[in-house]
Amino acid sequence: MSLRTGYDDDLRLAHVIADQVDALTMSRFKALDLKIETKPDLTPVSDADRDAEALIRSQLSRTRPRDAVHGEEMADTGHGPRRWVVDPIDGTKNFVRGVPVWATLIALLDGDQVVVGLVSAPALGRRWWAAQGSGAWTGRSLSQATQMHVSKVDRLEDASFSYSSLTGWEERGRLPQVLDLMRTVWRTRAFGDFWSYVLVAEGAVDVAAEPELALHDMAALVPIVTEAGGRFTSVGGAPGPFGGSGAASNGLLHDELLARLDLADD
Structure with a gap:
């Protein structure tokens, strides 16, 4: 695919971060020493969730120091119109039980508009992404992608x-x-x-x-x-x-x- 929007670099960065997070989460998927706790809302959280979010935040702090960050596991940081929103492992219940349907979610908001979204499901070998104005794509990387379109079912x-x-x-x-x-x-x-x-x-x-x-x-x-x-x-x-x-x-x-x-x- 070719990038044609004002958020090209942000989408590329999301892919780079997702590559790093995929390596971390896959190393902990089905690990015998995986540590699992129960949060106050009674949902599970693993050490992989926290480590993955810490990695994302570390990379954003280095590459986008002026941007705010909102995540599932840690406190909000930063201020301003640009805000990254991350879910380190969406589908933690699947993750901790060895079901491969889980993913890392990375988004960028500019004001109240979501301008970049990336979903990476490494255990499925799949990734989906979109940037405002560039269409929605799926594949293993930016260079190996197929554009997506919703169905035409009308009943x-x-x-x-x-x-x-x-x-x-x-x-x-x-x-x-x-x-x-x-x-x-x-x-x-x-x-x-x-x-x-x-x-x-x-x-x-x-x-x-x-x-x-x-x-x-x-x-x-x-x-x-x-x-x-x-x-x-x-x-x-x-x-x-x-x-x-x-x-x-x-x-x-x-x-x-x-x-x-x-x-x-x-």
Whole structure:
């Protein structure tokens, strides 16, 4: 692929950092001495999560010292309009159980716009990325890439729907709506985490949604979906990664997806 945007160097940097993080996380994947703790929100965190975020922050401190950084495991640093958002291991539960569906997420925000997003899943041998105005791509590197496009499915009855779990919807009191959606669509699968959204960008899945997500869960995914031609909002319809939940689609099905989930007033 050829880079054509004002964020070329930032996207290249994200790839360089991801190469380094992939080496670290793969060295700890299935390691017998992996250390796992439970965070206050009862989710797991491993020494690999913390070491990976420390590595990302160290590289950004050296190469982008004026930029702010927001991550899942450590305190925010810096100020200013440019802010890197990182999730060192998205899918930690998979990581600690030896399931290869996990990834490092790296995003750059310029003001309230996500201008760079990269998802690297080294155990799958896959990477997805996008920069504002340059399209969405997948491959092993910038030089070995294929451009992605969302599907053209325009009926929910023909659509594939991906989610993470049903318990979150139940806690929000929206399980009946989700079950009704599942009965309507052609196919449902709980691919979960980043995997649901990059599959939307690839056109393999048509709609995906989760009722509760943090900024670091979503930021890198937003430009990947939108540069592939899709839409990414909260389940309440707010565009981008700031609404506390995620809904992604090929665009053609987005309004109906939100209406089916009945969350427009949340």
